[in-house]
Amino acid sequence: MTHPPAPRIAGLRALQAFGLSLSALSLGGFALLSGAGPSAAAAVTPGQAPSFTLLIAGRDIVYCYYRQPCKDQDQRTGLAQPPNTDTVMVVKVQGTTVHALNIPRDTNVGPFDRYRSVALQKINSQYFSGGPEALVKAAETITGEHIDSYVIVRTDYVERVIDALGGLDVTVPEPGIEWIDNAAGVNLNLAPGAHHLDGKDGVLFLRVRKGFGDDYGRIDHQKQALTQLAGKLRTPQGLAALPTILGGIGNGVETNVNPATIAAMRPYLSQMKLSFATLPTDDIPGTFNLAVNRERLAQVWGDVPATPPNPDLKVTVVDASGENLGPALTRALTALGYRNVQVTPAPRSGEASQVFTQQDVADAAQLADTLNLARLQGERFPVSAGEVGILLGADAAESLAGLKGLGAPTIP
Incomplete structure (x- = not known):
């Protein structure tokens, strides 16, 4: 189903990216319950919240x-072509807090060596050259994190899961998307505006780059797809989709996760708080490879110290709830001490409500915790320094139902 073109919500929502990690983060955990492959140890203690x-x-x-x-x-x-992993994500689970870090595909593994192949130094080539273990080692080198286990998923699995969850709601930016590749059997033509896509078109949309800028742009929108599908898992339709999701093991999902790890998460799933970030990088002169910026990494990923509301922070609310919740949210935020809140109405969107930022991560974390929404940090979100955005999707009518009771403002 295609809706008429909508006014631009800029980079707030145009879901794209490779689209493979969306199934892994929001769905893969359930797929792992069947425990295919050798088990990998993780820090799970009976009776305690999981940490891995x-x-x-x-x-x-x-x-x-x-x-x-x-x-x-x-x-x-x-092979006619090698199986690259253009989507790589490190997910750190600490009780009910889930931090996800996207690693751009061109990130160099370790110090750049001008005497070695440039392509073979990128993280997206490690899986083909050395399998999942080599990819894990590369991610550990880049992030400095110990990784307990891995999940590798294929596009055909993503297609099946999107269909099982009832499709994907996306918003296509101007001037629209046209991707035709007869050699690969691709024919995708989407006008600007809102679309509800089935699994086949959803996967193509999530792989396309045209209209979304560079790799950082598509990573940012990938996070939004993850947020949307993760929310669907909590619905009756999501629970009914579990047989399809579980059926991916050995048929689109490769993993060494200990099933006890995911089983330990089950009591905490409804309380999970998600935050997403993108690995900060610097260009390596003379190449397309990227070097990790560890100083900036520490500022955008992981636990962010709690801060009181910043009265000077600009808060931009894009109200795509279909319930006109923006004015009520403005009054609520004003009561909390935020003095600069602006609302932009937008057509109703099926995309998930979220808080987003570029560099004001602590302020975004404060708002996300207050509203119990996912927090997304990225390089290409359309907000400036000193500004945090809030997208109210159709799910806000339920997740932020208390806003309906605020009523109209009182005029003295």
């Missing part, structure tokens, strides 16, 4: 001939 770190990556389908997928999707020889 997980590598999530999305890989291509491998082709042995022109437009013909290999029968054995795990083979490494005789």
